[in-house]
Amino acid sequence: MTSPTLRVMLVSPALNAALREARFDGDTPLDAAGVRAARAAAPHLPAADRYAAGGSARCRATARELGLPAPGGLGVAPTGWELGRWAGRRLDEVAAAEPAAVAAWAGDPEAAPHGGESLRGLLGRVGDWLAAGAWGGAQTPAASPVRLLAVVEPAVVRAAVIHALDLPARAFWRLDTGPLTLTTLTGRPGRWNLATGQPLAPAGAVRGAG
Known part of the structure; x- marks a missing residue:
C-alpha cells in the first residue's frame, strides 16, 4: 500500500511561568495570561482529521483552551525533553552552579549530565514518531492527505524539524x-516539506499581553 501524504501540524503551547523564566519545566501548568492567549488563538487553528497532545500540563491545558477534543479523544504525541534533576530550575541558575555540565549538555548531543535524556535521545524519539506516520503508521490512499494537529513542547517541535530536514x-x-x-x-516519512513559525493569533495575544 502506498504511504499516505501527511500534514503534521505542530502547535507549541501557550506561555507559562516556566517558559517566561527560561526554566527547565517541571510540568508547570498555564497561568491566566497563557489561558487567555490560547483562547484568543483558538479561532485561528487549522482544521485537522486527528488531534494529539504531549503529556505535560501546559500542552494539555493549551489543547483544552484551543478547543481540541477532551483528553480521551486525543492521540498521544511525544513528551517534552526529560532533563532529570534540572527539572524546575532556571537555566542561569544551573549554568552558574554546573558550568561544565551545561557546556557538555549544549555541546555534545550524547551528553545527559542531568541524569535524564540526551539530545540524541530526544531527536531519536521524535524521529521515530514521525517515521511511524506520527500515529503508528496508519495507512490511507495517497490521494487522501491525512491532517494531524498536535500540541507539543517547543523542544519537540525543534526535534521534529531536525529529523524532517535531516x-x-x-x-x-x-x-x-x-x-x-x-x-x-x-509529505511522508523520509520526505518532508517544512512551513514554520506561523502565529495562530496577533502577536500581543500570543504573548498573553494585557
Whole structure:
C-alpha cells in the first residue's frame, strides 16, 4: 500500500511561568495570561482529521483552551525533553552552579549530565514518531492527505524539524519556537516539506499581553 501524504501540524503551547523564566519545566501548568492567549488563538487553528497532545500540563491545558477534543479523544504525541534533576530550575541558575555540565549538555548531543535524556535521545524519539506516520503508521490512499494537529513542547517541535530536514544535531540550538506558533510538515516519512513559525493569533495575544 502506498504511504499516505501527511500534514503534521505542530502547535507549541501557550506561555507559562516556566517558559517566561527560561526554566527547565517541571510540568508547570498555564497561568491566566497563557489561558487567555490560547483562547484568543483558538479561532485561528487549522482544521485537522486527528488531534494529539504531549503529556505535560501546559500542552494539555493549551489543547483544552484551543478547543481540541477532551483528553480521551486525543492521540498521544511525544513528551517534552526529560532533563532529570534540572527539572524546575532556571537555566542561569544551573549554568552558574554546573558550568561544565551545561557546556557538555549544549555541546555534545550524547551528553545527559542531568541524569535524564540526551539530545540524541530526544531527536531519536521524535524521529521515530514521525517515521511511524506520527500515529503508528496508519495507512490511507495517497490521494487522501491525512491532517494531524498536535500540541507539543517547543523542544519537540525543534526535534521534529531536525529529523524532517535531516539536519545535524547541533542545528537544534539554532532553532527558535515561539509560543502558540504553527509548524507544519507535509509529505511522508523520509520526505518532508517544512512551513514554520506561523502565529495562530496577533502577536500581543500570543504573548498573553494585557
